[in-house]
Amino acid sequence: MIHTLSEENYLKCIYRLYLDKVRKITPTAIADMLGNNPASVVDMIRKLSDKTLITYDKKKGVELTVIGLKDAALIVRRHRLWEVFLLEKLGYDWDEIHDIAEELEHIKDSTLADRLDKFLGFPEYDPHGDPIPQANGKMAKPYSLTLAELKPSTICRVAAVRDTNSDFLQYLLKLDIGIGTPIKLVEIITFDNSLVISINGKENTTVSQKFGQNILVDDSFSEDA
Amino acid sequence: MIHTLSEENYLKCIYRLYLDKVRKITPTAIADMLGNNPASVVDMIRKLSDKTLITYDKKKGVELTVIGLKDAALIVRRHRLWEVFLLEKLGYDWDEIHDIAEELEHIKDSTLADRLDKFLGFPEYDPHGDPIPQANGKMAKPYSLTLAELKPSTICRVAAVRDTNSDFLQYLLKLDIGIGTPIKLVEIITFDNSLVISINGKENTTVSQKFGQNILVDDSFSEDA
DNA sequence: AAATAAAATTAGCCAAGACTAATTTTATTT
């Protein structure tokens, strides 16, 4: 079964809410995420239900069916593989790739994703640190611990970024923060929860709580001692 | 100015007719090529005229403006660059790439084509032997001499294929004919203009006139003696 | 429990891009 571009974007949005463990996926939640009108969302919920990609129940909200879950994962797979391609092969910066991948993910061909995967050397993570779903739709657990949740004096590595907004990514480039960069959380300013951090051993910098909530970290070092 | 997917497909179609030196590009000619209804074509002619990509005059038919010509060439540029990518990097066969490139050519990003061009090593021809337009919209003259037009006993090389239909390309694969393959035209059967040819020095084979009209050849050997 | 607010749904409208059927214009034959 093939899907239209719009159907795929809705499906991906529902998948994201599902992964974020939103207890009840409502028309308004979807509308907010896509910037669409709730009335339009209700229409699409009907279409996706008819295609048995989702179920909808006033009590339970929207839920993905087994087919819907797999199809959504495969769209995300294509998105993230194309992001790797754009960054590694075509030399784009990490703040430029998301919007292009947003179009490339909809290219229809049964073997394209797998060929791209092979060509790229079977990458496990995309340039933003997000895990790439496999051909069977299975995906590794995304990172979930944020910099803002750490205790002071903790040392960690940047594992992924939550936001792929271009402004945020460019800010990170300026701060010299990328995937893998070691960061030490020096202090939390109790007044506004600002974070004093040391990036890669350099002098201290202060960033906002919002900033810290968008950096996903790995605080378990097996390789780095 | 950005164009919709449909606008781009119409523009490309008109560009093709222009390159084929069709004396007067009419709504029916466009409709036939795209498999659309002439009424739909008339609608789109209005849209493309409003965007000053073409002019339309009952006497002269459709003509590309300078902008329309360049934009059309850039769509073809993207199509052909993606075809090279799919064949050389992802390992597709030459009969599989056209339809996928038909979608990829519409991806919108100002630097994508040039980056892809560089990544592929600035190829001059696509896998079907068609010249790839440059970033400025200029393109080398396509090959135009067909196998069916040669005199018997002529030896040539396959330079390009006119048709990118999958059946035709698979037939060529089976006959072991690709771009660059040497072919000798042994004899023309006067009854139905069938062609007796020798592929790469092998024993004679007979092919139809239609077949010969879809093989573009180079009969001037500078490198091959 | 009533009142109020928020969310969901319905109804109706719009644009793009396709179609068919009918009509008008242009070209070809006789």
Add this chain to the structure above:
DNA sequence: AAATAAAATTAGTCTTGGCTAATTTTATTT
């Protein structure tokens, strides 16, 4: 020159995927 055929155009319809405005349903407050 008429008759006929072909091509172009117009008018009206359909589907997809948006929208707004109005209504109904569900949740929260008071």
